[in-house]
Amino acid sequence: MELTRRNALLMGASAFVVAGLPLQAATTPEEAIAAFTGGAEIGEGDITLTAPEIAENGNTVPIEVASETAVEIMVLALGNPTPPVATFKFGKLAASRAASTRIRLAGTQDVVAIAKLEDGSFVQAAATVKVTIGGCGG
Amino acid sequence: MISRRDFLQTSMAASALLGASGFGQWGRLAAQQALTQDQLLQFETFGNVSLIHVTDIHAQLKPIYFREPSINIGVGDNKGAVPHVTGAEFRKMYGIADGSPSHYALSSGDFEALARGYGRVGGLDRVATVINQIRADRPDALLLDGGDTWHGSYTCYHTQGQDMVDVMNALKPDAMTFHWEFTLGSDRVNEIVEGLPFAALGQNIFDAEWDEPAELFPPYKFFERGGVKVAVIGQAFPYMPIANPGWMFPEYAFGIRDENMQEMVDQVRSEGAELVVVLSHNGFDVDKKMAGIVSGIDVILSGHTHDALPEPVLVGETVIVASGSNGKFVSRVDLDVRDGRMMGFRHKLIPIFSDVITPDPEVAAVIDGVRTPYLDALTEVIGKTDSLLYRRGNFNGTWDDLICDALLSEREADIALSPGVRWGPSILPGQDITREDIWNVTSMSYGAAYRTEMTGEFLHVVLEDVADNLFNPDPYYQQGGDMVRTGGLGYRIDITQPQGSRITEMTLLKTGEKIDPAKTYQVAGWASVNEGTEGPQIWDVVESHIAKQGTVTVSPNTSVNVVGA
Numbered sequence: 052m053e054l055t056r057r058n059a060l061l062m063g064a065s066a067f068v069v070a071g072l073p074l075q076a077a078t079t080p081e082e083a084i085a086a087f088t089g090g091a092e093i094g095e096g097d098i099t100l101t102a103p104e105i106a107e108n109g110n111t112v113p114i115e116v117a118s119e120t121a122v123e124i125m126v127l128a129l130g131n132p133t134p135p136v137a138t139f140k141f142g143k144l145a146a147s148r149a150a151s152t153r154i155r156l157a158g159t160q161d162v163v164a165i166a167k168l169e170d171g172s173f174v175q176a177a178a179t180v181k182v183t184i185g186g187c188g189g
Numbered sequence: 190m191i192s193r194r195d196f197l198q199t200s201m202a203a204s205a206l207l208g209a210s211g212f213g214q215w216g217r218l219a220a221q222q223a224l225t226q227d228q229l230l231q232f233e234t235f236g237n238v239s240l241i242h243v244t245d246i247h248a249q250l251k252p253i254y255f256r257e258p259s260i261n262i263g264v265g266d267n268k269g270a271v272p273h274v275t276g277a278e279f280r281k282m283y284g285i286a287d288g289s290p291s292h293y294a295l296s297s298g299d300f301e302a303l304a305r306g307y308g309r310v311g312g313l314d315r316v317a318t319v320i321n322q323i324r325a326d327r328p329d330a331l332l333l334d335g336g337d338t339w340h341g342s343y344t345c346y347h348t349q350g351q352d353m354v355d356v357m358n359a360l361k362p363d364a365m366t367f368h369w370e371f372t373l374g375s376d377r378v379n380e381i382v383e384g385l386p387f388a389a390l391g392q393n394i395f396d397a398e399w400d401e402p403a404e405l406f407p408p409y410k411f412f413e414r415g416g417v418k419v420a421v422i423g424q425a426f427p428y429m430p431i432a433n434p435g436w437m438f439p440e441y442a443f444g445i446r447d448e449n450m451q452e453m454v455d456q457v458r459s460e461g462a463e464l465v466v467v468l469s470h471n472g473f474d475v476d477k478k479m480a481g482i483v484s485g486i487d488v489i490l491s492g493h494t495h496d497a498l499p500e501p502v503l504v505g506e507t508v509i510v511a512s513g514s515n516g517k518f519v520s521r522v523d524l525d526v527r528d529g530r531m532m533g534f535r536h537k538l539i540p541i542f543s544d545v546i547t548p549d550p551e552v553a554a555v556i557d558g559v560r561t562p563y564l565d566a567l568t569e570v571i572g573k574t575d576s577l578l579y580r581r582g583n584f585n586g587t588w589d590d591l592i593c594d595a596l597l598s599e600r601e602a603d604i605a606l607s608p609g610v611r612w613g614p615s616i617l618p619g620q621d622i623t624r625e626d627i628w629n630v631t632s633m634s635y636g637a638a639y640r641t642e643m644t645g646e647f648l649h650v651v652l653e654d655v656a657d658n659l660f661n662p663d664p665y666y667q668q669g670g671d672m673v674r675t676g677g678l679g680y681r682i683d684i685t686q687p688q689g690s691r692i693t694e695m696t697l698l699k700t701g702e703k704i705d706p707a708k709t710y711q712v713a714g715w716a717s718v719n720e721g722t723e724g725p726q727i728w729d730v731v732e733s734h735i736a737k738q739g740t741v742t743v744s745p746n747t748s749v750n751v752v753g754a
Contacts, residue, residue, distance in 0.1 A: 103444045104665040107430040113400045113442075151400070159688075181666055183431060184654045 390423020593676025
């Protein structure tokens with residue numbers, strides 16, 4: 052690609068959007084959720100999200116999602132520049148419908164897990180994970 | 190089930206301490222005559238199992254003075270609830286007479302006068318006498334140590350915790366959990382734990398790499414006591430790598446992990462536990478919340494936040510016991526366990542009045558043994574104080590004011606920051622300040638006194654961050670320390686606001702100017718959790734400052750304006 056002045060300006064502008072206005076980045080949580088659920092209502096029920104209340108290291112935060120009847124679970128970090136984290140798919144023969152991973156969090160924020168269940172309905176769980184500078188424990 | 194009658198028995202035990210002394214009897218002899226060892230230890234053995242709880246000793250082998258806080262604000266559901274009730278209100282709540290031994294031991298107010306009357310508290314040789322007495326009543330009583338044991342003194346620092354290990358081994362605990370111990374570094378912690386003659390427990394101590402339970406720290410241990418199958422589950426301090434330097438123990442991860450706690454409770458119950466005891470370093474409000482979430486715990490022996498409560502707090506059917514700090518108290522909990530469940534309890538928080546309780550000669554000899562090589566350095570007088578030096582309080586204490594003064598003058602800084610820790614004994618006006626006294630309030634494995642530049646904006650972020658660790662309305666987001674102490678910097682705090690909006694009106698005290706977010710300030714502090722922090726050790730900075738002053742005077746601190754309490 053030939054780098055014209057106009058292209059360079061555009062690149063600079065989009066970089067600014069990502070850095071300065073994370074929630075208006077390419078995929079908003081709302082868009083990602085709408086794409087996953089097709090606009091269906093999300094209830095509560097068969098889903099657990101396990102995350103630390105305060106992250107020991109915001110760059111690698113262990114989380115676990117589980118649901119006995121999920122076919123898919125989507126995880127979102129609402130305060131990250133790119134909120135979608137992962138979508139786990141479980142087949143009929145899956146011995147356990149749970150997954151654990153580590154995610155990077157840009158700051159204190161809510162992590163949300165949405166499961167699509169076998170019956171086609173959607174349920175969600177959320178947890179606030181605090182990312183702190185720390186340093187003054189009794 | 191806990192009957193009303195059993196609950197009354199606990200208050201009776203606590204109030205047995207009262208009535209001995211009143212106003213006008215603060216003379217040393219009068220106080221001692223009015224109070225006897227038998228009276229302190231009086232306890233009608235109850236049920237079939239006894240628990241003995243000590244916690245947060247912070248390496249205080251010898252008797253000390255320790256002033257309880259006058260400011261300890263509760264937020265959210267804990268506003269106005271114990272332990273967030275202090276001074277006269279605390280005494281009113283428990284029916285404690287002004288000037289009584291319980292007033293002196295448990296609450297703030299008239300501290301200096303009462304300290305002169307009742308004398309020092311604590312000393313592990315006295316604690317040993319109390320433990321032996323309980324074991325005389327109930328030979329198979331369980332002794333459980335809630336942690337923060339191998340930290341906090343000159344000898345502990347220089348022996349890397351060995352002094353405390355030797356003395357505690359002489360007390361023969363049955364199990365222990367942890368917090369500051371890990372600041373010895375994981376190699377040293379592993380070395381000690383591998384040789385411990387008792388259980389090192391922590392259901393929330395995990396391997397950081399694989400996020401699996403750490404092998405060296407089992408989640409629980411079973412004991413057979415009085416024909417009862419007792420399970421003791423350990424709960425280490427959840428926020429160690431955040432509140433303390435995680436780089437010193439990178440192999441370990443922690444967290445509250447209440448879902449794993451529930452699994453452990455269910456597991457021990459299914460293995461036949463008739464009594465489930467959690468030995469916890471969560472902090473009191475976190476334990477209260479956990480007791481409401483995890484079902485099946487009979488007793489939580491609570492540590493970390495250094496609260497001393499004369500009665501247990503009940504959450505559902507879980508009894509929560511808080512046993513103070515710095516060797517000042519021993520809790521005895523007798524339980525009646527029948528047909529696989531707890532039917533009742535009797536409790537007493539025993540204050541260790543060191544002039545009243547006879548030291549145990551064997552443990553006294555072990556203590557002398559570990560101190561002898563260091564005695565000259567320990568007892569060297571560095572200066573004297575005209576003011577009461579104490580630490581506890583949400584925003585400041587005179588010891589920290591003095592430490593901040595030392596940082597400002599010795600390190601030529603605009604602003605000083607001192608960590609909001611809750612350990613460290615008090616010094617009465619007129620007392621000499623020895624090197625041991627300085628180490629008792631500063632000793633740690635990351636004590637370098639840094640000097641750095643911070644912008645006004647970053648200083649604000651620091652204060653907001655620490656304030657949220659203390660005043661977040663959800664206890665699970667609290668770390669259990671107090672507010673970072675500031676020297677040369679005043680501020681207003683509205684504790685009811687969310688993080689980012691609590692701290693306003695930050696003022697540079699030496700000029701009276703408002704802190705400019707864009708401007709850079711010279712900041713001196715200590716206890717940074719960052720690896721590679723450089724500077725002289727804080728105890729040397731404080732010693733140099735006190736030596737120059739000769740006699741120190743600390744004027745009342747009015748630089749923090751608290752709103753919304």
